[in-house]
Amino acid sequence: MRYVITGASRGIGFEFVQQLLRRGDTVDAGVRSPEGARRLEPLTREVGNRLRIHALDVESDASIRSFAADVCAAPVDVLINNAGVSGLWCAFTEVDYTDLARTLAVNALGPLRVTSALLPALRRGAVRKVAHVSSRMGSVSSNTEGGAYAYRMSKAALNMGVRTLANDLRAEGLTTVLLHPGWVQTDMGGPQATLPAVDSVRGMLRVIDGMGPEHSGRFFDYQGEEVPW
Numbered sequence: 226m227r228y229v230i231t232g233a234s235r236g237i238g239f240e241f242v243q244q245l246l247r248r249g250d251t252v253d254a255g256v257r258s259p260e261g262a263r264r265l266e267p268l269t270r271e272v273g274n275r276l277r278i279h280a281l282d283v284e285s286d287a288s289i290r291s292f293a294a295d296v297c298a299a300p301v302d303v304l305i306n307n308a309g310v311s312g313l314w315c316a317f318t319e320v321d322y323t324d325l326a327r328t329l330a331v332n333a334l335g336p337l338r339v340t341s342a343l344l345p346a347l348r349r350g351a352v353r354k355v356a357h358v359s360s361r362m363g364s365v366s367s368n369t370e371g372g373a374y375a376y377r378m379s380k381a382a383l384n385m386g387v388r389t390l391a392n393d394l395r396a397e398g399l400t401t402v403l404l405h406p407g408w409v410q411t412d413m414g415g416p417q418a419t420l421p422a423v424d425s426v427r428g429m430l431r432v433i434d435g436m437g438p439e440h441s442g443r444f445f446d447y448q449g450e451e452v453p454w
């Protein structure tokens with residue numbers, strides 16, 4: 226199967242690439258910078274052309290267009306929209322609205338733009354799945370804390386976008402879900418995080434593998450439990 230992963234340079238995205246290659250899949254990995262590409266390059270020595278590395282900044286229309294032009298030459302089976310930023314975690318009176326707008330652009334608009342650009346290749350794919358790495362922090366009903374406006378608002382907007390997308394694309398057999406990866410030991414998750422990336426990604430791949438039309442537009446954690454909106 227052919228997978229496309231955004232934000233593949235480190236953290237959860239990098240772990241997705243490793244696990245998919247290990248089980249024999251083909252991966253097109255989007256990375257934002259040449260340093261990110263360099264981190265993935267050693268893997269190409271082991272798997273040859275099963276891993277292709279592409280430049281991708283999900284905030285930039287031009288970058289998404291050029292990424293899609295490369296990737297859409299062949300059918301895509303599964304797209305994993307993983308790239309994300311944390312935004313500034315601060316109290317209400319300290320919210321930086323430039324940062325908030327950028328966080329929305331990356332976390333909420335980016336995944337929808339990438340999905341839209343890759344739709345022609347997804348339509349030609351065998352399984353037509355799109356997984357979005359969201360966060361429980363975007364759950365409105367389970368939020369009992371203040372702060373982290375940019376991150377919470379961006380993931381809540383992503384959740385609504387993906388739910389709407391599921392309704393729009395259901396008729397053509399495209400399945401899309403939202404995933405909460407747990408609190409994962411990455412640069413974003415920080416040193417206190419409880420879950421190794423390897424376990425989070427193993428769980429999310431199990432959820433993605435089991436995804437069918439009945440799951441479209443729903444929000445699951447890495448263990449397959451439904452997350453409240």
Ligand SMILES: NC(=O)c1ccc[n+]([C@@H]2O[C@H](COP(=O)([O-])OP(=O)(O)OC[C@H]3O[C@@H](n4cnc5c(N)ncnc54)[C@H](OP(=O)(O)O)[C@@H]3O)[C@@H](O)[C@H]2O)c1
Binds near residue numbers: 284414
């Ligand atoms: N870690 C957690 O506990 C946790 C919990 C819930 C949800 N999540 C979500 O999981 C996803 C991955 O997070 P992570 O923990 O692996 O974070 P991370 O270690 O900070 O990695 C983030 C990845 O996203 C990429 N990225 C950031 N901005 C981008 C842009 N504009 N265009 C393309 N790529 C971009 C980064 O690329 P560069 O290397 O170029 O910066 C990096 O590859 C995110 O969507 C995050 O919100 C994480």
